[in-house]
Amino acid sequence: MAEEAILGYLATSEEIPDSDQFASQHGFQHNDVVNVIKSLHGFRYIDAQDIKRESWVLTDEGKKYAADGSPEIQLFLAVPQEGSISKDELQKKLEPSVFKIGCSQAGKNKWVDMGKQVSRKVQHVEDKVKDLLIRIQKGEALCKDDINSLKARKLIVAQTWKGYSVKKGPNYAPTRKKVATDLTRENLQRGDWKELEFKEYNFNAKGPPAEAGHLHPLLKVKQQLKNIFLQLGFEEMPTNNFVESRYFWNFDALFQPQQHPARDSHDTFFLEVPSTTRELPEEYVKLVKRVHESGGYGSRGYMYDWKKEEANKNLLRTHTTAVSTRMLYALAKQPFTPKRYFSIDRVFRNESVDRTHLAEFHQIEGLVCDKGLTLGDLIGVLNDFFSRLGMSKLRFKPAYNPYTEPSMEIFSYHEGLKKWVEIGNSGMFRPEMLLPMGFPEDVRVIAWGLSLERPTMILYGVDNIRDLFGHKVDLSLMKRNPICRLGID
Ligand code: PHE
Incomplete structure (x- = not known):
């Protein structure tokens, strides 16, 4: 259980610096770890500090290019190695958006000659865009210029990741004490009510919504x-x-x-x-x-x-x-x-x-x-x-x-x-x-x-x-x- 793992870890270590790392090291879902942290923090077993990280994720368009190659490479490959192809022919071979973006990017890169007839200017090109997108998918960090160019083409967007760093809190104990919420007949018979710790009343909690009939305006x-x-x-x-x-x-x-x-x-x-x-x-x-x-x-x-x-x-x-x-x-x-x-x-x-x-x-x-x-x-x-x-x-x-x-x-x-x-x-x-x-x-x-x-x-x-x-x-x-x-x- 994530709760035991967190409390147990803090018994011997000062701090859990990053909830995400902790989750993957211990084989938990980050979400489950976060829920436990929130609950333990509420009862002051632990102190939790927010940590935020910016990361980049591919947009739908970005994902498509990571799989199929960038439009400029698709366009380049559709142009014959020798001779030329008419622009109309070329357009028929490609999806409309790929053709449009491909023309402008391949032109800008000086890969092709764009006229009524289109021909290759170079024989060999590399799909840098696709490579960069795949690196982002893998979670690698890229240099600023590459990020900016992908961002400008709306192939990636920033995503804020939220997690916690965790230390012992004032009520820390290696296991959470179960607090009783009700005083039962059995508690009284057994006499264990004397040792039980009861959950405090929360007078600020909202009551359940009243189920009643309602009048139409x-x-x-x-x-x-x-x-x-x-x-x-x-x-x-x-x-x-x-x-x-x-x-x-x-x-x-x-x-x-x-x-x-x-x-x-x-x-x-x-x-x-x-x-x-x-x-x-x-x-x-x-x-x-x-x-x-x-x-x-x-x-x-x-x-x-x-x-x-x-x-x-x-x-x-x-x-x-x-x-x-x-x-x-x-x-x-x-x-x-x-x-x-x-x-x-x-x-x-x-x-x-x-x-x-x-x-x-x-x-x-x-x-x-x-x-x-x-x-x-x-x-x-x-x-x-x-x-x-x-x-x-x-x-x-x-x-x-x-x-x-x-x-x-x-x-x-x-x-x-x-x-x-x-x-x-x-x-x-x-x-x-x-x-x-x-x-x-x-x-x-x-x-x-x-x-x-x-x-x-x-x-x-x-x-x-x-x-x-x-x-x-x-x-x-x-x-x-x-x-x-x-x-x-
Ligand atoms: N019967 C009218 C209507 O249907 C309203 C009306 C009532 C007018 C009485 C004059 C006197 O709009």
Whole structure:
């Protein structure tokens, strides 16, 4: 064993000057000797000093020439002893890199005449490069000039070799005493605990990593958003149905015309089974049909033939506003009470996936339903909500949604990116949507929506959405991700 050999050697000798020599003299691997030295040094049985040596090793190119000969010799040998060979012919005989380097080196050495025709200038040459490379492989020392020329041609590189010189340490003993790490029942029975030497506690050692479940960043941000909504007095809407009747709760009831481009098959996932919904509230459906076709409540409607078959088709909801619509419909059936609702859940869009888009993502949606609300109330609520997320500088831009009027895109100033970024969409639901549900005429609903992924990516510094969500996510992300708090810089 290397340990016994080292301790034994030091019993009679002052020093082991070089761990490498020691290893080869005693038939050990240098690596094993180094490990033992580190351990014995840790327990102060020995003192170890670093020694470093620079040595030269062949690069891959160097190894090739040591085996096959240098390019210049290969080129020289390809030129006939008498007469000449055309440069094109010569090129065909050699590897491209050998030809290129060979031409320049053999020319420099004045071995050949380089022209359209190549001929030998001397009859006999020696492959000094190959000889030098072989000497390096054998571990021989070369003179400075030779080293420099090989280094310049990138045929060798320096390698630092590390080893140790070793002397006795303050705790030196010819054999290492075994220290006990545990006090066992047997130690107590035998009574040998009195003589045992125990290993000291290492209070600086790291404990084993805790094996526990970890929350996904989206879940953590979602929880914080929920808390914000709850603090503001919002109730959570039930969002546990991903499938909606295609053009009813997802689009029609929202006064979104059946030929609207957003309903295009490109943007929507349809269901094959069951392909249609079983029941819709028929009385309400009639009112929705009428408002689409001919308006009412002061509106002209869209003036087209509204088709029930279209409304019956099932799809994966494209926004959580479908849920808000169902909730408002249910609310309108009761004696009026003001409400604040929110939801955070998954939506689906048939989009091509890239760094910022996924076919499924999460929407955060909030709405307030009360009499006499104005756009000023919407702006006030948005300022309050977003400032709790740490976004206090907001700007609004007029926008268009089929179901809100007026509508506003929400922008926030991003201190890191030093620019205004779009963070959400908002508006006041149209009377064409609210009145068929049966709300009193002076009831207004202000609402807004944003994605959960966007703020999570900003908080967690993720720049590709596929690293956050979906089948390409690295699971260690869940273990490593820190706690990021909304609204705190
Ligand atoms: N449903 C909208 C969207 O998908 C967001 C929104 C919600 C807009 C509520 C206005 C009001 O982007």
